[in-house]
Amino acid sequence: MAHVVIIGAGMSGMSLAWYLSGFRKDWQITVLEAENRAGGKAWTEKRDGFLVERGVNGVLDNKPATLQLASELGLSPLRSRDVSRKRFIVRDGRLAELPDSAGAFLSSGVLSLDGKLGVMREPFVPRGNMEVDESLASFAVRRLGKEAYRYLIDPMASGIYAGNPERLSLKSCFPRIHELERDYGSLIRAMIRLQAAARKRKQKGPKAGPGGVLTSFRNGMSELVDKIRNALGERVQTGCRVETSEPSGVGWKVNLENGKSIEATHLVVSCPSYAARDIFKHSLPDFSEICRHIEYPPIAIVAFGISKGALSDDLNGFGFLCPFVEKREILGALWDSSVFDNRAPVAYHLVRCLMGGMRNRHCLMKTDRQLQDAAFNELRQLCGIRKPPEFSEVFRWTRAIPQYHIGHSRLLESLKKVLWANPGLFVRCNWIGGVSLNDCILNSRNLAAEMASENLKSGF
Ligand SMILES: Cc1cc2nc3c(=O)[nH]c(=O)nc-3n(C[C@H](O)[C@H](O)[C@H](O)COP(=O)(O)OP(=O)(O)OC[C@H]3O[C@@H](n4cnc5c(N)ncnc54)[C@H](O)[C@@H]3O)c2cc1C
Known part of the structure; x- marks a missing residue:
């Protein structure tokens, strides 16, 4: 056998x-x-009423594999709240909301006028040499301009790979984007044509940002792990x-x-x-x-439970990513209790900061206390938090993402x-x-x- x-x-x-x-x-x-x-x-911790992901936060429902597996195992998915479609980046030391449409892009403060013009020139940029294994950075600068690379593409590479876009391979990391340039000669032209074709079929077309709804489970990703392990x-x-x-x-x-x-x-x-x-x-x-x-770069996840009264603004959205040029101590932060219903007790926010990655490989040499202080200092400056957190945990992955x-x-x-x-x-x-x-x-x-x-x- x-x-x-x-x-x-x-x-x-x-x-x-x-x-x-x-x-x-x-x-x-x-x-x-x-x-x-x-x-x-994939590993969820439950402590003091907080449900904290050490690793995987959730999956997007526009690719069905995980949710199909969950359904076969008899699990019900938990959709993120609509407000989590709002995503931010740090621009000049403040949070700027990422636009979710062409109109919003033109009026947003994420890029300067020059930066926006760089993006609008994209359809006229000649196709690159498809035989070359090009870096994500080189591709983005070539097609979208330096500013769009720094403020839109670089943080995306941090958010997914905790990587260095000057070393990441476009065709290996984002094969679909490589194919769009190969097949249509331009990403913007590809979007327009694909959206028109989808409209004809009365379907939704592709979006420039991460399409799909972030989805997890009531008890976090460990619910999926436990179910398949038991099965x-x-x-x-x-x-x-x-x-x-x-x-x-x-x-x-x-x-x-x-x-x-x-x-x-x-x-x-x-x-x-x-x-x-x-x-x-x-x-x-x-x-x-x-x-x-x-x-594999190291990653630290520093989670904070913050009393709602300690904030001047509410945390409404998915969270934010930090472009490398902004020189922040964290790669970004996820506002977990804003994304999913039950991640924190009612009177608290749960925020998880990501630290480390390929461009900060010594991060894990710091003590937990140093990581917590550095991460919280960033949240204080960027999210207007006035009081220290009442809950905090540090999770370390010495070799996180290939x-x-x-x-x-x-x-x-x-x-x-x-x-x-x-x-x-x-x-x-x-x-x-x-x-x-x-x-x-x-x-x-x-x-x-x-x-x-x-x-x-x-x-x-
Ligand atoms: C911090 C973080 C956040 C993430 N967030 C997301 C997210 O929100 N959404 C998403 O889609 N993806 C996310 N990812 C990526 C995703 O978690 C992983 O790519 C995916 O879970 C990998 O699963 P895997 O089984 O391939 O590898 P792993 O999860 O690494 O599993 C490999 C297993 O092999 C075991 N092993 C190692 N050596 C041996 C040995 N000698 N003998 C036996 N067993 C061994 C390990 O203990 C481990 O259990 C995240 C990753 C990290 C690190």
């Missing part, structure tokens, strides 16, 4: 196990998780760190830290690339070497070749095919279908 062993019980590994167990009831499936809990970066039952084994793995007679021998070994016909790597690098260091040095090139840097697609080509030479070996984690939970779950479902049909002998 086939025995699929999956290394890592994050949402990629567990959703893969879920779909595989649906497609192939005749296969044995085991998910090995190093930590004593499953879920990886998988004994197939998920926590506290089982995989130390090494090598080819064996059956397929793959998986050696655990506790001294035990497991034989697998199919082995799926669903752990971060830095963990895969160690696991295959001696048995597959080429694989290990590829994994070495993928960087960076799809320039050259990422070439790395994956090399990885494909290594996997082809090693039947029965697969990779399914967020360092391939998208970092959002929606992408992870969709990719897991697709890989499960391919593995189950036995068409794919190895790969990702």
Whole structure:
């Protein structure tokens, strides 16, 4: 009988196990998780009446994978409030609301007149060289101008990747944007044509900002984690760190830290690339070497419970991001209690600040107290908070989000070749095919279908 062993019980590994167990009831499936809990970066804390996400905040409903999985598991989603469509950036030391339409863009204070003209020139900018693996920064400056890059695109890269846009690869991080330039020669022309086509079909067209409604669950993202973990039952084994793995007679021998070994016909790597690098260091040095090139910056989440009376304004909106040029101590802040109904006791706001990222890699050297002071000082200045917080927690991710840097697609080509030479070996984690939970779950479902049909002998 086939025995699929999956290394890592994050949402990629567990959703893969879920779909595989649906497609192939005749296969044995085991998910090995190093930590004593499953879920990886999806992890909700409940403390003193606050519901705080350590990692994943929610998913957008315009890509259906996570919500479809939730529905299969019998979960009801929790939609964010309408007010959370309001998003802000820091501009000249103050919060400026991001426009959500062309009209609002023209009258907004997010860009100067010159900056706006730079964006309006976009349809006349010639198509770039599509063969070049261009950085997000170079693409944005070339098409939209320096100011739009600094104030619109750079904070987006912080919000999703905590990354450095000068190193992030446009085609690996935002493949759809790369395709729009390739197919239409201009992003604005593409939007106009796609919206017109959608109107003809009586559907909604694409939007310039992050389309879709942010969605989570009443008890946060851990509700999804707990449900899928329970559904998988004994197939998920926590506290089982995989130390090494090598080819064996059956397929793959998986050696655990506790001294035990497991034989697998199919082995799926669903752990971060830095963990895969160690696991295959001696048995597959080429694989290990590829994994070495993928960087993960640190991120600290500093959460505050703030009495509503301590604010001069209400926190109405999603939160704000800080463009790098503004030189702030935080990457941004999410006003969680404004986004979802039940994140804080009635008399409080819950605000989570993001710190660190690729351009502030020493951030985690600070003590909790230093992180809290620095983050709160920013909130005091930017959100007009008058009194100290009454609740605070710091969560640290030493290696948070894989960076799809320039050259990422070439790395994956090399990885494909290594996997082809090693039947029965697969990779399914967020360092391939998208970092959002929606992408992870969709990719897991697709890989499960391919593995189950036995068409794919190895790969990702
Ligand atoms: C702070 C933060 C906020 C985020 N916010 C959002 C958001 O709002 N929306 C969104 O869509 N995405 C968000 N993301 C991204 C998203 O969380 C991840 O891309 C996704 O959860 C990754 O899931 P995964 O299973 O691929 O990897 P992981 O969650 O990293 O899971 C990998 C698992 O492998 C395990 N493991 C490691 N080594 C071993 C070993 N040797 N043996 C066995 N197991 C091992 C780990 O313990 C872990 O459980 C966020 C990420 C971070 C860090």
